[in-house]
Amino acid sequence: MRKINDLEMRGITKSFHGFYANKDINLKISSGEVLGLLGENGAGKTTLMNILYGLYRPDAGEIIINGEDARIKNPKDSMRAGIGMIHQHFMLVQNHTVAENIALGLDDVPFFFPDNYIRKKISGFSQRFDMKIDPDKKIWELSAGEQQRVEILKALFLEADLLIMDEPTSVLTPQESKDLFGIIRKMADDGHSIILISHKLDEIMEICSRVAVIRKGITVGGADIGDVDKKELARMMVGRDVDLRFDKVPLERGERVLEVKELFVNGDRGNTAVNGLSFSVYRNEVFGIAGVSGNGQRELVEAITGLRRSSSGEIILEDDAITNKSARVVNTRGITHVPEERIKFGIVPNLFIYENAILKKHHSKPFSRLMFLDYDLIKNHTENIVERYNISTPSINVPIKSLSGGNIQKLIIGREIESKPALLVASHPTYGLDIGATEYIRRQILARREEGGGVLLVSEDLEELFEICDRIAVIFKGEFMGILKAGDADIKDIGLMMTGSLKLPVQEAE
């Protein structure tokens, strides 16, 4: 029996510290629908879904299921009501098998032969929704896509009729995303309803039947997917017209800035993470590296930026060998770095904005003279960055942790570009950012290219790579599966290369 035929959230309001995260939001979803919940970071999507899932209680408003007030006070209530949530970060025990992970959340596993019961149910769901999964595999053996399927199964075991998925494709390859959409469609056909939180317009257009757009805590629009286009959705989400296409100035690439020769780098566990890579990056060029994370990108970037030693091979910046030089030396020679985990590496959350604006440059002139830091100059410099890079902050005298993710990233980009580096290394620079900030940061990277810098861009976002790169290399298990010109590259090929199913003879695409 179906628990949820239709669900309505009415007048949901929730404030934190006097600031409305959700204000009078209405949302409706019926059985068989896929509803896209679209909004920038910080727009209130996650708050709203956490309310539906019972993690927060709204200040006002109600949740009505099948015409009755649902009284959801905690996640247990919402599960009982038939609501399941697939979080962005999976909540699985790595050393347990798929079946064990599923059994963990269940109350009604029979005392005898629990295994049989779970296996039978898993295979039932697998057939129904065309979801391939091996119940005896340990979680750590599974790809991100398969782990996500385990999360979906967990929700199905709890008889969830409404599934909330928080940015489900952010960890998936294009092929895995496609499989996921297949599963979502089958579930919708079966009468489940799905709420998909996303800020990727393409996804929403592809899979959803309806879309609701939230901006700054209020519903700004809702429509059947057939009645809107991407441009309109982007405008609703950001509140102004957004250019989704970049007019990349065609540029002849300049001289070589970076040459990597036969580079081998070990990962944290002593494994060979970068397996003999050779490539070059030129001035006036954005060289992209595509790939599912964990295929050696991090180690490659760390080796180039002086954060990790390589085991063999050479890294040459212009004419200087910088192999295994320290991060400070590499930085002084002209490589700057927008790190992958911006909060963990790129900033010091409790220090003031102006103190963060000189990280890495703090030791050299003009900021540091003799032993002392010139705070007047530093503050001036910071004001400049804040102004030039559109960072919205009440003042530069606040700890940087009080800024939003997008503004933090703008500060990092500004800091790293201001010194006009020969090579800018950017890892996932727009990951998790909203469309406005993303657009801005991509423009800055392109501006650097036009000014004559070389850019090495590591990203999982294929759309991003296609838009701003001149050449794209696809990395898989520490090796390049091919280097393509962005203009002639086919997204399908890149998808196949990302999973290692296609390898082109790697010659430098000259």
Place this chain on the structure above:
Amino acid sequence: MLRIDISPRENEKPLISNLILAASLLAGLAAIGVVFLAKGVNPFFAIYKIFSGSFGSMYGFKETVTKSIPLILIAAGLTIAYRGKFWNIGAESQLLAGAAAATWIALTWAASLPAWAAILLMFTGGFIAGALWGIVPAILRVRFGINEVISTLMLNYVGAEFIKMLVIGPWKGKTQFGFPYTDDFPETAQLALLGNSRIHFVTLIIALAVSALVYVLLFRTRFGYEVRVIGENQEAARYAGIDFYRTTIIIMIISGGLAGLAGVGEVAGLHHHLTYPESISSGYGFTAIIVAWLSRLNPVTAIFSGLFFAGILVGGDAIQISLNLPAATVNIFNGIILVFLIMGEFFQKNSVTIKLQGAKWNR
């Protein structure tokens, strides 16, 4: 049913954090009151006695200033260490290292030197000895990843036993009638006192100057910046090319060295010989941890929290005599205050709301 919501405070307002600080001190005093009650002493009277003993009379106040000298010096060094998240709790033995070095210099060379040279040499030697003793756990940490809390704490015992061995063994004074003292320092190695107090003002001036210098070092120099970056986010420090090894070693040179200076002040200013560790330092190395913490790791405010805790030490002596309480009372006092300060820290970082909800009968 009680429901407790804990959420991190987005920005800490100074007013709120000071109120919380005051509240945690008061709560600490209340808890200490319970201890006094258990001993059958009126807690208000005991706490009154403590503060009137230390701040209520000229004699008491002079004693308070005297005892604040080592606290201020050590706390200044600890603020640097703790800003860099190097949990040095070995200041007690770094102080002893300084005292021992000063003693050695005083007894070997001071007699043939003018006073200024002897004193300068003793302070220099004391700083170096404290720094060397402090470098040991720093090296263990950066080279071998050994937790500095354990190593600095354990080195306290090593240091204390070593001093004991010296004063009952090779350094035992020939003129001390068999007491476990070294010989008394020559006049040139003794610090002048202020008036009829026990305030060795040279060390006091050093302590105040050091506090100001450490403040400048922390908040105005490149080194201080690097220390704070390391302390707040070690990964970001690595990313920024900050040398963790070098900075940690320098942190401990300063932190240990300043504790060493405090040790010089104690032997050259008050005792004039080396003796049992517990006589040289009444737990200054530990109390200074609380001093640094109460100052919220600001070496200038640490001057005041140093005075406050010196007052508690002096007042503790007063109630020992007048109320016939055991000597450990002061330690209990300090320990409880520290625990409450740390609990207060939690409330400064997080806002906690408690809601009373009706009991739920139906499932």
